[in-house]
Amino acid sequence: MRSFKGRDILSLKDFEREEFFYMFEVAKSLEHYARDRHNGDLLKDKTMVTAFYQPSTRTRLAHEAAMHRLGGHVTGFADAKMTRAGDWYQESIKDTVHMLEYYGDVIVMRHFQQGAPAEAARWASIPVVNAGDGWGEHPTQVLTDLYTIWKEIGHIDGLTFLCIGDMRMRTMHSISYALTQFDVEVIYVSPPDMSLTEEFKAELDERNLVYEEAEHVADVIHRADVIYMEPVVQPDYTKARQEATEDRGLTPDNYKITRQLLAEKAKGSAIILHSLPRMDELPPDVDFTRHARYWQEAFNGVALRMGMLALILGAID
Amino acid sequence: MRSFKGRDILSLKDFEREEFFYMFEVAKSLEHYARDRHNGDLLKDKTMVTAFYQPSTRTRLAHEAAMHRLGGHVTGFADAKMTRAGDWYQESIKDTVHMLEYYGDVIVMRHFQQGAPAEAARWASIPVVNAGDGWGEHPTQVLTDLYTIWKEIGHIDGLTFLCIGDMRMRTMHSISYALTQFDVEVIYVSPPDMSLTEEFKAELDERNLVYEEAEHVADVIHRADVIYMEPVVQPDYTKARQEATEDRGLTPDNYKITRQLLAEKAKGSAIILHSLPRMDELPPDVDFTRHARYWQEAFNGVALRMGMLALILGAID
């Protein structure tokens, strides 16, 4: 297996089967820091640079928390408005990276433009982690998802995934690439205007992913071991939350997982993952079912990033 | 006395008399870090999550400085715009907390909505500190105020407080609740449209606080041992500072403490506290009188938060 030391984490296309499991094992071995709530010092002589050209809470803070749990340091920016580099008119990624690479030991980049982290990695002398790039990929989110499945179910092979959401989104890209490394089936359910592109389907075919598309979750949920969700609607920012909350029925039933649907049709062992935040596709009363695992993801997201950072920074080999 | 370990700091209604003094003693025992300007390592294995849905300088930085002085780590967000969680339309406090609770060991929350920190504490597995919630409360500010009085005067019982400002404000709520635990008198002076609400008066009566209301500071200042101030006017953001500064007379004399008034009518031993920033209710030349203690509050604010964090994180019992 290739060493992770010094490696960029840009896409899950890059990952091979045993690499997933190895990273999961390392994450698990570090989990006690998060569980017992104390910081160690494995990365105390390392600094992470967060270069977030768009605001994010979960992704940025999960990386920062992981770094702190291992005793490390963090610098960077949380929003393009906090930085002149954020002004895309003004500075090329190359120029920006030839500054950031001297400010720490790993760059974690969220960018509105697909491919920006890969462009950064081309120029950087230190590893670059893609924390979400436009419509591109979101590898650390999907590594967290798969880590959660591995911990909750014990294996990934043999599972059927029901992926619901906007198939043009980066998480859907990353999970699809990742699943080509496992013996699984995938069922995609999305609104017609958000379905898999022909181009992406060709890629999945080339990689021999076993998948199909369906129109309504109710038709296929009985087969699912993992229900993997994203919103299909965007919040209406012109309305107050109160108003928006009352304005029900935003998400069509086709793309919604309700308590009733789960009780009537889902396997008792099926688990639900959601990268959050959510709209109304996943009503809050689902939180109290045996299926919900999305909050465990927050915890697992820190552990996974601890493992990943320890590996690419060479603290664990 | 109840242990502080693991406790939320949401309201000063919760505090009992001896708890104030115990926290003050602990703060004092840690003050040397701030005074001698060196960081220790009492909290080096802990991480604080700052969840500031509104910008703040004093409150956020005082908590962060306290954490750093004890060798701890800090992550979080300084403004709702830096976070998708800040978008109130999008995510419930419950969902947000079931993420933040895994990123550190204590959450310090400033929120524009009254009750948000209490809602957070309901769901969080780690302590939540209310760093100001809308019109609600601001317990750490008032703990700092009382700590300052305790250090400067040596006791709280027996003092007369003159509270000037907008009585609907969170600091006024917190100090009023706090003072019910001591043998003091309170005189409130505020513009009529900013006076104590009937509802709040009923609460104070129920708690047997000895208080009265007055119209003009000049009528009552001679009785005050502690002059506790807040602005009654808001800055006019349509004007440049220069212009605003020249445009005198913003604050009516009723709610203003001047050097002349102090010299003519105040007790020599009276001290002035102000949570700052100020408008023209407290002219800069008061800074040079024997009464000013508001700058000591910045120093004391770090010490108090050191004590509070060490206690709720269980580093000192």
Next chain:
Amino acid sequence: MRSFKGRDILSLKDFEREEFFYMFEVAKSLEHYARDRHNGDLLKDKTMVTAFYQPSTRTRLAHEAAMHRLGGHVTGFADAKMTRAGDWYQESIKDTVHMLEYYGDVIVMRHFQQGAPAEAARWASIPVVNAGDGWGEHPTQVLTDLYTIWKEIGHIDGLTFLCIGDMRMRTMHSISYALTQFDVEVIYVSPPDMSLTEEFKAELDERNLVYEEAEHVADVIHRADVIYMEPVVQPDYTKARQEATEDRGLTPDNYKITRQLLAEKAKGSAIILHSLPRMDELPPDVDFTRHARYWQEAFNGVALRMGMLALILGAID
């Protein structure tokens, strides 16, 4: 030589010849932390307060990275919008400083108003570093520039500087003041409306700086040992980068350094410094010439700030 311990770094007018060299030696002795990519603990018991009233990436992160490399802590704000103190209407520098001084051991301030860091230093009990103040000065940038020259060429005396840009800018002020301490010649090239002010010329004359002004870089570049550049145009924010990039010819040839010009007329040993970000005055293909040293500046910027912070915080004497 005066000790650096406790000193403010406000202007390069304050610096004497041997003080530059001493700071460079200290920076060099700490450079291995940045080169070997590990954090030490020289400043682990110190906290830096970043008070950035305007966003900046290079300057803020270079200071933060330096602090982290020496094991130190960082708190503060990256933008005036993150802080109520940023609201110039509301709070005087004096009031703000009498808060910030208790949150750490050194204040690094970027301010839109010339003189604000000096005003801060007047009131602060801890050192203040000017990280750029309006049209004023930018001493740490120019210390980085001179450190780069000292490392690359081995000496400063005897060199001819070609300074291109807007001569009213703070970096041009700081480098001009600094160069009065060395045996050098300076040639200034700027658009007529951005030339040296009469007032500033009088100051340079009084300090016996040997300088001249020229109209076109092509006329003088053959004499330059150091080509020191700043943009003379501002980005057009109404246009997308794509568009702006295509819209060539923004910067007149007079103020532009091209690969062709370098090949035809420059000394082989001439080096180019640019504080970045750049517009089209320095086309990207110059990056691959023997002259480019601007990316080394990012690395050197961290080392220089490590040296400066270690000195003013008294960790190295």
